[in-house]
Amino acid sequence: xxxKAVLLVKRPETAITADIFNVVTLETPLLKExxxxxxxxxxxLDPAMRGxxxxxxxxxxxxxxxxxxxxxxxxxxxxxxxNENFPKGTRVSGMFGWTEYSVSQGQGLQxxxxxxxxxxxxCVLALPGVTAYQGLMNIGKPKAGETLLVSGxxxxxxxxxxxxxxxxxxxxxxxxxxxxxxxxxxxxxGFDAAVNYKSNRLFxxxxxxxxxxxxxxxxxxxxxxxxxxxxxxxxHGRIVVCGVISEYNSDKPSPGPSWVNxxxxxxxxxGFTMPDYWDKFPELSNxxxxxxxxxxxxxxxxxxxxxxxxxxGINLLFTGxxxxxxxxxx
Amino acid sequence: xxxKAVLLVKRPETAITADIFNVVTLETPLLKExxxxxxxxxxxLDPAMRGxxxxxxxxxxxxxxxxxxxxxxxxxxxxxxxNENFPKGTRVSGMFGWTEYSVSQGQGLQxxxxxxxxxxxxCVLALPGVTAYQGLMNIGKPKAGETLLVSGxxxxxxxxxxxxxxxxxxxxxxxxxxxxxxxxxxxxxGFDAAVNYKSNRLFxxxxxxxxxxxxxxxxxxxxxxxxxxxxxxxxHGRIVVCGVISEYNSDKPSPGPSWVNxxxxxxxxxGFTMPDYWDKFPELSNxxxxxxxxxxxxxxxxxxxxxxxxxxGINLLFTGxxxxxxxxxx
Numbered sequence: 001x002x003x004k005a006v007l008l009v010k011r012p013e014t015a016i017t018a019d020i021f022n023v024v025t026l027e028t029p030l031l032k033e034x035x036x037x038x039x040x041x042x043x044x045l046d047p048a049m050r051g052x053x054x055x056x057x058x059x060x061x062x063x064x065x066x067x068x069x070x071x072x073x074x075x076x077x078x079x080x081x082x083n084e085n086f087p088k089g090t091r092v093s094g095m096f097g098w099t100e101y102s103v104s105q106g107q108g109l110q111x112x113x114x115x116x117x118x119x120x121x122x123c124v125l126a127l128p129g130v131t132a133y134q135g136l137m138n139i140g141k142p143k144a145g146e147t148l149l150v151s152g153x154x155x156x157x158x159x160x161x162x163x164x165x166x167x168x169x170x171x172x173x174x175x176x177x178x179x180x181x182x183x184x185x186x187x188x189x190g191f192d193a194a195v196n197y198k199s200n201r202l203f204x205x206x207x208x209x210x211x212x213x214x215x216x217x218x219x220x221x222x223x224x225x226x227x228x229x230x231x232x233x234x235x236h237g238r239i240v241v242c243g244v245i246s247e248y249n250s251d252k253p254s255p256g257p258s259w260v261n262x263x264x265x266x267x268x269x270x271g272f273t274m275p276d277y278w279d280k281f282p283e284l285s286n287x288x289x290x291x292x293x294x295x296x297x298x299x300x301x302x303x304x305x306x307x308x309x310x311x312x313g314i315n316l317l318f319t320g321x322x323x324x325x326x327x328x329x330x
Numbered sequence: 331x332x333x334k335a336v337l338l339v340k341r342p343e344t345a346i347t348a349d350i351f352n353v354v355t356l357e358t359p360l361l362k363e364x365x366x367x368x369x370x371x372x373x374x375l376d377p378a379m380r381g382x383x384x385x386x387x388x389x390x391x392x393x394x395x396x397x398x399x400x401x402x403x404x405x406x407x408x409x410x411x412x413n414e415n416f417p418k419g420t421r422v423s424g425m426f427g428w429t430e431y432s433v434s435q436g437q438g439l440q441x442x443x444x445x446x447x448x449x450x451x452x453c454v455l456a457l458p459g460v461t462a463y464q465g466l467m468n469i470g471k472p473k474a475g476e477t478l479l480v481s482g483x484x485x486x487x488x489x490x491x492x493x494x495x496x497x498x499x500x501x502x503x504x505x506x507x508x509x510x511x512x513x514x515x516x517x518x519x520g521f522d523a524a525v526n527y528k529s530n531r532l533f534x535x536x537x538x539x540x541x542x543x544x545x546x547x548x549x550x551x552x553x554x555x556x557x558x559x560x561x562x563x564x565x566h567g568r569i570v571v572c573g574v575i576s577e578y579n580s581d582k583p584s585p586g587p588s589w590v591n592x593x594x595x596x597x598x599x600x601g602f603t604m605p606d607y608w609d610k611f612p613e614l615s616n617x618x619x620x621x622x623x624x625x626x627x628x629x630x631x632x633x634x635x636x637x638x639x640x641x642x643g644i645n646l647l648f649t650g651x652x653x654x655x656x657x658x659x660x
Binding site for chain 2: 051219222226241242243244247248253254255256257258259260261262263264265266267268269270271272273276
């Protein structure tokens with residue numbers, strides 16, 4: 001059976017362009033004992049992919065090799081099986097890559113319970129949810145009554161960070177790049193306030209949204225919100241640096257805030273990436289599932305159609321064009 | 331009995347100038363029950379004083395009020411006593427301020443054991459030592475075999491940070507502002523390497539001194555060493571921000587490094603100031619005393635003579651003109 005896959009064939013110089021990919025047609029192999037054939041139904045597009053495309057610059061996981069299928073996580077159905085642990089019809093999540101089909105012996109695959117939507121898996125229980133939980137709860141260490149600001153608040157991680165923080169009794173402010181996203185954060189997700197980082201009175205808007213200052217800044221984006229948030233940090237504030245997506249396509253990153261206030265305010269600034277916590281993944285995912293089952297986490301998928309839509313579509317993450325978790329339906 | 335004291339009468343605009351102080355002659359009062367009269371013999375000059383001179387800008391302790399005696403810690407002898415806890419002849423340390431004599435009921439004063447030099451108290455057991463210990467051991471959390479870089483390495487805190495780190499089995503690199511200081515760090519204090527931050531090949535020098543990268547950067551100074559050190563941090567590195575003295579006289583602080591590598595390398599950057607740990611002061615001081623008694627901490631006092639020498643002398647801290655812990659002998 002023939003299927004399509006997308007290979008990474010060049011490293012991007014700055015932005016991601018179509019010429020770094022090559023769409024190929026492959027044929028599914030004959031299965032050996034222990035093999036399963038997975039038809040991927042939903043494939044996740046994540047900001048971290050930009051880093052995986054670089055030649056190794058001391059990043060946290062090895063780059064995708066040139067000529068390999070581009071790396072990604074996804075959800076799929078087992079359509080043929082010579083492995084009793086994954087009978088035909090099982091729904092699984094795993095790192096399938098940009099491909100319509102994948103053959104595996106089952107390593108690293110998670111069987112998924114029936115009845116749970118594939119969108120909910122990619123939006124909440126997979127990377128976005130565990131990232132949000134680990135960063136907010138285990139690194140940010142929030143206390144009820146504190147004020148949290150999350151940048152990239154309408155993004156896949158930001159929406160969950162804000163909603164878990166609300167569930168934990170914090171005042172929650174989001175920053176996002178359009179009035180529409182800001183309204184959505186307040187009206188649909190229950191954020192206490194939202195600021196548009198493109199506003200030319202960003203600092204004033206943020207000051208109004210955070211009259212008692214900021215105790216936890218969950219940073220996903222970089223850009224103008226970074227300095228504005230930094231200036232409003234309270235003493236003993238924590239800054240969880242999950243990403244600085246506005247910098248990833250740049251070869252000359254913007255400077256950060258002066259360190260003077262790190263001392264004056266005794267701030268803790270801590271970066272993290274999920275591969276350091278793979279062993280905690282099931283536990284973290286269960287913790288997020290609890291909020292989901294209690295109806296405390298709403299999600300929105302931004303769904304592209306067809307494998308090749310990923311090639312241009314991934315750039316929505318860097319232009320802020322997506323509303324909710326970006327994924328491709330195959 | 332008449333004595334001299336120095337009042338803060340103006341706030342510095344940027345640099346500390348003589349006109350912000352006023353030298354006054356006062357008379358010792360009659361002692362009441364519980365009072366002691368202390369003749370200060372050694373008075374400490376510390377970088378933190380620059381912050382105490384500002385009108386409150388959200389700093390960690392209140393500013394010195396205009397018209398008050400300038401704040402400082404020191405060592406003195408009880409020369410008259412109506413307090414049985416502090417008999418005449420007791421040596422004490424405390425926050426006496428820029429003054430030759432001080433009257434107290436004993437609150438906040440530490441009696442000192444006989445035979446310990448006042449210089450050792452101010453150089454090692456007082457603020458510099460507890461600051462070094464708290465920052466290095468409790469915030470930096472060093473492990474034997476790791477590499478530490480300390481900036482301001484020839485300063486009061488830096489010398490002790492480096493020597494405790496050596497005692498704990500780390501590779502220790504210091505940065506300082508002259509070849510003479512660098513030699514002293516290596517030859518006298520046993521640092522593994524030292525770099526001159528004024529070198530025009532600073533990054534190369536540092537790379538040579540830290541071939542395995544930097545696990546802990548103990549930051550006292552800011553300036554060019556900050557970015558150079560940041561670029562060499564290893565994954566999971568810790569940056570302890572104790573001070574950025576090069577910025578304190580500036581009203582437009584320099585930016586810090588881009589946050590991209592905070593994520594890539596999962597760095598933790600943490601600021602601290604000692605007033606948050608006053609209750610741990612005796613315990614911390616005891617911990618430092620252990621290294622001192624084991625002969626693992628050498629110290630050097632830079633001693634100015636006479637109360638009024640503090641007025642110009644404090645600027646040695648900001649020009650890097652001092653060699654070792656700056657103090658005034660009265």
